[in-house]
Amino acid sequence: MHDHDQERTILVLNSGSSSLKFGLFAHSANDETLLLEGAAEGIGRDDGRLRIRAADGRVLLQQEHLLQSQTEALQALSQVLVQQHHARPSAVGHRVVHGGPHLRTHQLITDDVRRQLRDALHFAPLHIPPALALDAFATAVRKTIGGYAALLGGIDLLVFTGGIGEHSVEVRRRVCDGLAFLGLIENDPAGKVRVLHAEEERQIARHCRELLQAGGS
Template identity: 25%
Template sequence: MMTEHSELILTINHGSSSLKIAFFEVHGHTVHCVLRGAAEALGNPPSRAFLCDSIRCVLFNTEKTFASPEKALEVLYAAAIRILRRRPTCVGYRVVHGGPHLLKHCRIDDEVLMTLKESIHFAPLHIPQALTIMQHMRTVLPYAVHCACFDTTFHRTMQEVATRLPLPQRYFDAGIRRYGFHGLSYASIVERLGSDVPERMIIAHLGNGSSLCALRHGNSIDTTMCFTPTGGIPMATRSGDLDPGVLLFLMRTYGLGADELEAIVNRQSGLAALTGGGGDMRAILKGRNDGNACAELAIQTYTRSVRKAIGAYAALLGGVDRLIFTGGIGEHSNEIRDMVCGGLESLGIRQGDRGKGNVMVMAAGEEQEIAHICRTIG
């Protein structure tokens, strides 16, 4: 039950195909979720929006086509306020990329918003929508504290040997470096493991956007995503790493400009390109099981890329004490996890029943992590 004078925090986590919100009540140094919800399949109507209480009882549910994530947020927020009969005093936002200047979680003011606007080119799929949502909620809740929680902050522990790209110094000075993403997801797992964090750990956040992170004593030392969330392993619609010569070839041979290349590598590539259809892993697995050769190729490409990254990080760490899967695919697809782990026994990676083995599955706790950050800086 919520107490009359306790602080209420709203967290907003906008991904590439979904919007998640949660309300947390603060009790001293702890935060407790009292309501959470999501709008799923944004851009692929009909979308579903729902709210659940702390014991997962559905309190609100609707299926409709939302014109934008902020429209979905309006519906979810209005329903939540009717249920809670309270308004939040603090709002925390997941922000994928803060660019080279916003490196720490912070309160949002006009200066922060301006800096984010100047950093749109670092994450063109994510920052514009985050800005729209922030500006909307600042209007809805003008007296609340608003906090930006950056995915890139977690990776500030990476040393220069991991962040520096082999380009001229002037480009590094301009902010072209490895930033890393999914940091709130990784941080939430480290937080929940607590004293059980091993020395050498790899976390695979596998979802619509996917990345892996190598951690030593809970600190990021390397990660697959680089300058933007487009890099690393192939994803639902993102290409992952490409030979730079491919982009030069496309420019010279087909006369493609920057906007066209951006559309290709962010929206028309990855699993969707390999299947010739969509990038939803559930549908691709079904196609594979039905004998679809393109679906088979897509899954083999995806799992092989994840397995290669694990092997590279095992070498970097000098071994693996624990491998953790998270994200929508990582949490829910036994088939993908089995394919990834197949052949990794020589690295000491073993799946087992009843706790035997060093492979774990953990739900991403980004909203809880955002709430903890808000409690600290809000």
């Protein structure tokens, strides 16, 4: 590891169709340490809000108003970074929903990567009918679970995490519907279904740090 690696921060962006989560990380004790985090929610809606907090929980910015775009949220974040005397990030990491058939590992952004991401847009459309999408998604997940259960001879524990896994009771209910024979019953305290908080931003920061170190910069 380079001596100056601990001084280099990584900004992580995790965007959705109407939201943007972000975190700023520094390297210490062989892992990524959170400096600040926040989220813009309801982008494009009158009930939108933006919050940014320091790692100790202090509120650095909290606004409730119409956010026209993710760009507007990023501009507010940039101002907070300057106010808090954080150096310009050495890297920016961004999660994508689907990289298509060829982008299967973490990548430095190049013109070719941009082209392949544009070509993969149809793998994660945002405007299919919600009910149809939810049914199709739950059915696909349920079949996958059943397949693994057959392969492994049963299931000891099913863990839901991430955005919809953590926050959508309806998705968890639909996925588990019909899987009671495997002991997978949503909302059963003694059952095999658990919900865990995901740390997507920290994991993205770890991958970015690996790319920075591999590049020797």
